[in-house]
Amino acid sequence: MKNDNGQDVFEDAINxxxxxxxxxxxxLTIDPNLRLEYSRRIKEMSDSLKEKVANGSTTWKQAAQEAQETRNVIMDLIRQRSTPLGQAMAHQLKATGKTLEELVIKKATSMYGKHIPFEALSAEQQNSVYANIVESAGRSxxxxxQRMGTLSRVGKGLLFLSIAISICEVYNADDKxxxxxxxxxxxxxxxxxGWAGGAAAGLVCGPGAPVCVIVGGFIGGALAAWGAGNLWS
Incomplete structure (x- = not known):
């Protein structure tokens, strides 16, 4: 309950x-948890494909194609569930997933050198390239x-702080x-x-602009909480 102008200013600042x-x-809680889910899903996908090759139900080439397509689908689904900041950070790290052709060139070059075209490799060497793609698809x-793990711990601390502020406000109120x-x-x-402000900032600044999204999110969160506090009063 607001009593005077000084109290009003204090309450607005707290809100x-x-x-x-x-x-x-x-x-800092949602995005790290989604990162863990992403890592788990792509690992399960990769292990499943390697098992299919081992039992003869698919080839390494087919497995590599499926691994590339599935990983990109999982990546897009996880990004859709992320916060605006998480989406901006993910887009900055990797705008889109690579095609199978791009992966084949990258892996073949790293394994056998850039002077030997993939088509010139033996069947066994080509399968090694495809197997490497399947294996890599299961790793994040x-x-x-590691960075997300650190952010998750920070997020838990901030969540505790937010709850502590609420408890303090309730404790000091006459009408609890x-x-x-x-x-x-x-x-x-x-x-x-905060979510809406971050999303709006992302639209204005374009994808891959985490700083802009952070600022927009803080402005949106502060204004919305300030308005909610005054509306309830």
């Missing part, structure tokens, strides 16, 4: 802080995984039940505003 903290906590970038509802409304609005 905006909570909106930003909630937005950041969601970003370890550096990105009403304040509990208000805090829930503020956190939800901050999260929605």
């Amino acid at each position: 905006m802080l909570q909106g930003d903290v909630t937005t950041a906590a969601a970003r 970038n370890s550096a990105v995984n 039940l009403n304040e509990a509802g208000r805090q829930t409304f503020i956190m939800g609005s901050g999260l929605a505003g």
